[in-house]
Amino acid sequence: VARPIGQAVLSRERILAAALRLIDQSGLDALSMRKLGTELGVDPMSIYHYFPNKDALLLAVVQDVFASMRVPPPTGPWKQRVRKWADAYRDVAVAHPHLVLQIVSNPSAVAVAAAHVNESLYGALEKSGLPAKTVVRAADLIVDYVNGSVLAVASDTDHDVDATAALRAEIDARPRDQTTVQRRLLSDPSVAENRDSFRFGLDIIFAGLDALASGKKQR
């Protein structure tokens, strides 16, 4: 293969793109420095010329992915903005489930993702007129909720296992008297329909914030 003299075969971008491809295709386990080397047609050790180690590489992938998150523009009603923000975050999780699973358990990765992404959420919540303290804590609640929710989505998409099916099987495997409430509630016909619980979660949170805003005392 002819390669221009003095022209590097590799580049940060080529490596990052290949790494994300491997992760998306076959999960984080598929991202070994050796396999990445093979994917790039290069000795594994060549990568170390661009990234000091595997962790740094992974962090760069995270940064890349979140930099491309379509955060909503700072216009319109604040609830709508928060909703769009949550949806955008969710889209990232659906597009790169394996990566999201990695992120949440890595504080450095979380920091990288959060610094970029929070600006938009904070900006939206600030428009609610709630005091700074409440805004920050509401943001914490929403971020934690979306993280937990996104985790379920990612975990579902990631492993072949269907989470709902796995839970159902686990409940069935347990003594009836330890699972009576779950059996009753989950078999309720109203529960099955329209399982878009993500939006509903945000609805509850918004209702709570409205109550706080209108000065409702809570016992």
Place this chain on the structure above:
Amino acid sequence: VARPIGQAVLSRERILAAALRLIDQSGLDALSMRKLGTELGVDPMSIYHYFPNKDALLLAVVQDVFASMRVPPPTGPWKQRVRKWADAYRDVAVAHPHLVLQIVSNPSAVAVAAAHVNESLYGALEKSGLPAKTVVRAADLIVDYVNGSVLAVASDTDHDVDATAALRAEIDARPRDQTTVQRRLLSDPSVAENRDSFRFGLDIIFAGLDALASGKKQR
């Protein structure tokens, strides 16, 4: 060392205890079948006589830990019960941060933990008098929120990194115009004090559920 004839050196309990010890001490990475063998004074392969593989072993550890979660008794006001439930879950995360990080990304492990733990939460929420559909979705919201929150705690305790410090550093590393809102809000003096945002998150959720219960329409 004298060992009673016909008496096994190993047992599921001995193995599980040692595994959890290793995980708590040094993280999930420290749990290799080989190190576990050394810890138990036994050939690594002996463990395979009790568990088919590492995954099954890990699942058993998860089951053990959550079986010991102090779920609140089914008495008292439902909000108090939910709060106690969330606190108990949180205690597990604080006691075994490395393990919790593993769980969330493993749907099988989540199912095992959830089947045991949800019974109590569902039971408490049912007392709110809300319809089955709402109870299940409220439970989803709370579980996702607590999972996200617990993750932050675990992640903090797990790695040496302080998450707040990491985020602060990441924000400082970014251009000012991309972090103006975050800088303003996080430097507000009211935000620093009393950073028990976990309880506050539940407060918002409860306020939201109250609003739903009292038939408040939400736009």
Place this chain on the structure above:
DNA sequence: ACCTGAACACCGTTCAAGT
């Protein structure tokens, strides 16, 4: 039934060497 040990196919990373 319970435990061992060699072997296989993997890892991330260091280090010295090539162009």
Place this chain on the structure above:
DNA sequence: ACCTGAACACCGTTCAAGT
């Protein structure tokens, strides 16, 4: 500056063998 290849210290798990 960029890439290579051998080497080191690890993995999980299979398989045949011991008691």
